[in-house]
Amino acid sequence: MPADTTSPQTPPDFAPLIQRLTEQSAAHPDLHHVGATFLPSRNRVIEFIEVMRRLVFPGFFDPDRLTPDTLADHTRDLLTQADALLYEQTREALRYKLNLDGSGKGDDCEACDIQARDLTNCFFNQLPELRRLLLTDVHAAFDGDPAAQSYDEVIFCYPGLDAIFTHRMAHCLYTHGVPLLPRMMSELIHNDTGIEIHPGATLGESFFIDHGTGVVIGETVVIGDRVKVYQSVTLGALSTKGGQDWRGTKRHPTIEDDVTIYGGAVILGGETVIGKGATIGGNIFVTRSIPPGHTVTAEMPNLILRPPKAPKGELPTDFDPSI
């Protein structure tokens, strides 16, 4: 069959497809936000996090050098930007939420703007406390990791600190009832770090997540002070069969002060309490409470060594299999 080479590159007439897509959107409001007057913006939330990082850690992530002389102006610039972004996005989120029922109430909600302003003011009033907490986190990471060379290395490099920084902001907005934005923030940093902390989770001070990839911390987790968590730890729900029926219940564990949880440990259940000072070994599966101060490990399965090209299970005579 000779190819028609005259115009192989001509795109088809898009009109019929546009028609189908438009009709599909009309039939499925979940698929689109056409005609939405208010809607939060992922890009603006990203921008907000970036500005906040520079505001919280002056000089670390700024394109230009800061001096004591320029610090106040620099702070004012960033604060003005961050304030405008948060006010705008909180206002969008509040009005958007009212519009979810199709009533259009959000469009007229001037009270939403006042609430957005109050929430924004409230958030920035807590900024010095946020910085104080983050400093305890930086010190905890340095003290806990022999590979850390300086506090700067923690701030520049540790994904766990990035995740905690973003979480502490998201949690503040979450507890004040800001819709959607907190979860956007936590998933943006989840993408970066592989660490997922639901904005509902409550963290104490001096919290350290080492390595971090694969960590999952659920919505109703409560964590005390000076807790250390390693990679791939799950603090989760026992089962979520039934899905939405579970919303609002305490589904995730409580971790008291001074607990260490090693890599891959899975701790499940809303009534599970890991007592103060306990240590949870790597890859342990825990679904009930652990008393304070205790160390939990598991009976390791026997390892089976097979020498090269020998039948399975035959051990070399010089090897102790009780590994």
Add this chain to the structure above:
Amino acid sequence: MPADTTSPQTPPDFAPLIQRLTEQSAAHPDLHHVGATFLPSRNRVIEFIEVMRRLVFPGFFDPDRLTPDTLADHTRDLLTQADALLYEQTREALRYKLNLDGSGKGDDCEACDIQARDLTNCFFNQLPELRRLLLTDVHAAFDGDPAAQSYDEVIFCYPGLDAIFTHRMAHCLYTHGVPLLPRMMSELIHNDTGIEIHPGATLGESFFIDHGTGVVIGETVVIGDRVKVYQSVTLGALSTKGGQDWRGTKRHPTIEDDVTIYGGAVILGGETVIGKGATIGGNIFVTRSIPPGHTVTAEMPNLILRPPKAPKGELPTDFDPSI
């Protein structure tokens, strides 16, 4: 030794190094694409995914508000961009592949352009079906996760949906034989989400990946409808010793409808079938088939509790070790 401070910053003469690098490239064609007339571009593939996300979910990720009046023009704009990108990259990929043997056949392959146009048309004809499937995925995520507050939260925030969205596009191209692009797409979203789905894997509708970091779904996996998968689940091959010898065989499991697979479970083998409605417990290692409807857990290793500063294995009297 006194330092020569006159010109510490002068770079060396690069000529000898350039010579070495150029010779090295000449000797190792695998290291470079110098002189390639056709080659897919990672940046253009990134651009394509971004445009497609806006096309599939109008209004969610657009910089400006959409209205019913502007929707058709907006759709036409994005469709024109996406079509041009996909046609261009498919054409590059097809011609590039023909040139891999050094014959230069790709340079003359006008039939490649026709094929690229056909494939591109075919892809966009399936766009309404892609959106229909994604809507089932959005609903499955909302229904399955008590932490989800709205469908919007799923579309804005869930990395699982991002991975499934990209996979459904990549799989369409993969099954039509487009070289390289599908795998580029899946690895780009793997970078973002920590979820790796090989473009060869076949997914049913209403697929939900919760949390997601560390999920690996292999090339020959087949997944039914309404399947739920949690973080760090591996659907993999039993062994790939021998590497390339295994190419093209069914190496990965089949998951039937309505299966739930909890976090960390590892299911291996091309003949392994997880029957309809089965539930696979967390951290289970499965290498044979499971009958429909069954729930699989494992005998948990006994946990060993050691009280503070007490000898290993001594338990507090008030604690039941059968945890």
Add this chain to the structure above:
Amino acid sequence: MPADTTSPQTPPDFAPLIQRLTEQSAAHPDLHHVGATFLPSRNRVIEFIEVMRRLVFPGFFDPDRLTPDTLADHTRDLLTQADALLYEQTREALRYKLNLDGSGKGDDCEACDIQARDLTNCFFNQLPELRRLLLTDVHAAFDGDPAAQSYDEVIFCYPGLDAIFTHRMAHCLYTHGVPLLPRMMSELIHNDTGIEIHPGATLGESFFIDHGTGVVIGETVVIGDRVKVYQSVTLGALSTKGGQDWRGTKRHPTIEDDVTIYGGAVILGGETVIGKGATIGGNIFVTRSIPPGHTVTAEMPNLILRPPKAPKGELPTDFDPSI
């Protein structure tokens, strides 16, 4: 309470907050780099990695096509950029480190510039060797993965190769004593790939990381040639209680040539040696040495199957539970 709707959007007077933030910064030098004359820049390090990727793999990631005629100029351009970035950042890092004690010695350290120039020259002199090693890694990935279609697919798509590429550069700088930059580099690629390789780790040639998300390779790990590692493998320390006290000791395992380590395996301890040619099964927990050539698996816990709506533990008559 009637809302004051006159100016709900007016931000508050920022002056008091700026005052508090500035005082907080003054009281906590760990929180800021105000007045720092020298400091590495994360954005410049990102730029360096991007330029190096184009320099190492010509034509793969460049915006324009390369031809044999333009290759030398192209190489010179990229080399000039990469050299300037590395010299600048190494100089910043060396002077910054001297200033950490507040002495201001870094400000006067002209020897730092000479050292930065020497280190930079040294780094680029090793560039052909870096490319040679990376080519062995590319071949190892292709040979080891039946899903790989071509070397190009490995270079374009494999996160493991991205991580190894960045590590080999970072390790070179680390062994030459460059402060901070190597760790920045490894955490930047950790963010992208979910693969964490501390810049101190020593890798042999033909190293292959498949899938990769969740891999953690510690600071004092030593890995031989032709080693294969799958997703979520940890090569870590037995315990880091005591944190900074452990700095500088050999805390992580040694992996000899031709070892394969399957997904989820955890190998811990500075005296743990995995002998040449050994195979470590998936999800195995190893804390002592394994003799050469041996295969290690674990006694799998018995799986428990529960039929639909039947009491726990009751098995279907047609099912062999010795799964």
